[in-house]
Amino acid sequence: MDRMIEIRWHGRGGQGAKTAALILAEAALKEGKYVQAFPEYGPERMGAPMQSFTRISEVPIKLHSHITNPSAVVVLDSTLLDMVDVTEGLPEEGIILVNTSRTSPQVREKLNFNRGKVYTVDATSISLSALERNLPNIPMLGALIKATNLLKIETAVISIKEKMGKKFASRIIEGNVEALKRAYEEVKGE
Amino acid sequence: MARVVGLTGDEVAAEAIRQINPDVIAAYPITPQTEIVQRLSQFVADGLISAEMVRVESEHSAMSACVGASASGARAMTATSANGLALMWEIVYIAASLRLPIVMPVVNRALSGPINIHCDHSDSMGARDSGWIQLYSENCQEIYDNLIQAVVIAENKEVLLPVMVTLDGFVLSHAMERVEILEDEEVKNFVGEYKNPHSLLDLNNPVTYGPLDLYDYYFEHKRQQVEAMEKALRVIQGVGKQFAKISGRSYGLIEEYRLEDAELVVIALGSTAGTIKEAVDELREEGVKAGLLKIRCFRPFPGREINEALKKVEAVAILDRSASFGAEGGPVFLEVRSSLFEKTERIPIINYIYGLGGRDIKVEEIKGVYQTLQRIARTKRVEKRVDYLGVRE
Numbered sequence: 001m002d003r004m005i006e007i008r009w010h011g012r013g014g015q016g017a018k019t020a021a022l023i024l025a026e027a028a029l030k031e032g033k034y035v036q037a038f039p040e041y042g043p044e045r046m047g048a049p050m051q052s053f054t055r056i057s058e059v060p061i062k063l064h065s066h067i068t069n070p071s072a073v074v075v076l077d078s079t080l081l082d083m084v085d086v087t088e089g090l091p092e093e094g095i096i097l098v099n100t101s102r103t104s105p106q107v108r109e110k111l112n113f114n115r116g117k118v119y120t121v122d123a124t125s126i127s128l129s130a131l132e133r134n135l136p137n138i139p140m141l142g143a144l145i146k147a148t149n150l151l152k153i154e155t156a157v158i159s160i161k162e163k164m165g166k167k168f169a170s171r172i173i174e175g176n177v178e179a180l181k182r183a184y185e186e187v188k189g190e
Numbered sequence: 191m192a193r194v195v196g197l198t199g200d201e202v203a204a205e206a207i208r209q210i211n212p213d214v215i216a217a218y219p220i221t222p223q224t225e226i227v228q229r230l231s232q233f234v235a236d237g238l239i240s241a242e243m244v245r246v247e248s249e250h251s252a253m254s255a256c257v258g259a260s261a262s263g264a265r266a267m268t269a270t271s272a273n274g275l276a277l278m279w280e281i282v283y284i285a286a287s288l289r290l291p292i293v294m295p296v297v298n299r300a301l302s303g304p305i306n307i308h309c310d311h312s313d314s315m316g317a318r319d320s321g322w323i324q325l326y327s328e329n330c331q332e333i334y335d336n337l338i339q340a341v342v343i344a345e346n347k348e349v350l351l352p353v354m355v356t357l358d359g360f361v362l363s364h365a366m367e368r369v370e371i372l373e374d375e376e377v378k379n380f381v382g383e384y385k386n387p388h389s390l391l392d393l394n395n396p397v398t399y400g401p402l403d404l405y406d407y408y409f410e411h412k413r414q415q416v417e418a419m420e421k422a423l424r425v426i427q428g429v430g431k432q433f434a435k436i437s438g439r440s441y442g443l444i445e446e447y448r449l450e451d452a453e454l455v456v457i458a459l460g461s462t463a464g465t466i467k468e469a470v471d472e473l474r475e476e477g478v479k480a481g482l483l484k485i486r487c488f489r490p491f492p493g494r495e496i497n498e499a500l501k502k503v504e505a506v507a508i509l510d511r512s513a514s515f516g517a518e519g520g521p522v523f524l525e526v527r528s529s530l531f532e533k534t535e536r537i538p539i540i541n542y543i544y545g546l547g548g549r550d551i552k553v554e555e556i557k558g559v560y561q562t563l564q565r566i567a568r569t570k571r572v573e574k575r576v577d578y579l580g581v582r583e
Contacts, residue, residue, distance in 0.1 A: 026196045035367065036365055036367050060368075061464075062467040063464060063465050063553070064329075064358070064362070064462065065552045
């Protein structure tokens, strides 16, 4: 792992991009890393495009700036590809992961993005089958872990259970864990 | 044994207050109030703390309730931010004048208008002459550590002054970071039990708070407030050392970062100090002798320590996250420059106003400041005394 990984999450208000950013940070914390996680600093409205961020580092994080050159970008909602420049600031070797039923070459073409690595996973279908709702954040977290090898999937499972255990029924937590693992298996990219 | 957890600035402030377990918390959920108060009312509802939660009708009343509770011998706390602090203004001064050791986290946010909910220091900097001690926090760990120390500083008999612990709005208040949390018992022992030496409820030693105090004694009382602030300097240092014994983290009035042999120094406070450290590290790798002087305690102002720390430097830039309209620079600049005036050898010193209303500040911009300092050190000329950093016009 590099000294510091920075991740930008794109979603719509209500899809759980903030929660995913936090759960990823909590899981990394469990593995002994230093972390920061924060939402975009704006009014959050259901359905409106929003961003959240995660920083993970081997050494204490002193930085308190926004993230403008993320190592990886996660897009929870493919309709955002038409509205937001999701590749903005991505370096040559950057990773982009999109929730879509399309393939990564198709996404590359759509974004006109020829650098780095592009991964796709149909997190919406996975979420609909595991949770009967479109909540793509946790499956996208699973896919991100596979694509970046940031941490062990088991650690994410523990963090999901801790984070959601206080608020949700066990059926919902189990559904999320299933979605996490399925997306981890199904993500594809190049 | 400390627990390692991920908490936002608001959450960690609430956690510190839970462990301090004050007798009274008074708060009003105005926008911009913070999640700190929301969490505290949850703790009270869940029976996790025994504090009396007083739900008041304004921030003015929140501070008034704290004043009453504190004068009666209770340990009283509240939390506020931006316009909330502005609304409690009158009583903020009264709390300090009555020498009540109230502790209050202030989430630093811009004052309206235009309406803005993001970070800058115009709220707490406006209160710099209110008589409150002010401790600024660089990260979520320092918010926690500062709040616990604040109680002991405030209640010290030599001091008896209220303390604001500030944290940068959104940058820290809404950002989750790795934090080490002490055991409840350790915090409880560290803060001890509050005994107001002049309690309103002590019937054997009756006292009066807040009577008319005209040209007969008002002046003497103000002089005593000044003296208490001066005494606080030593107490804050002492408490910082004591705190190291239970946490392993030591605190002073200022923090010197790679300052030992630094030629070019930036002075700042709050979360930007961390970003500056990153810039300093990068510049050091490039062979530039850069350093940071972080002011943790802005009130009382540690002028002597700052003078001492800047003995061998060639040029200094001061970053202010608030404007002082009509003044010759920002509040931190004015204070530091005034302090350095006694030096026989004049150090070139410049000021940047930055980050108003939450404008982001990046490592690259800070490196640009050091470049300007390099030029000043070389030419011995200051072209622009007060400038902006990150403004678009």
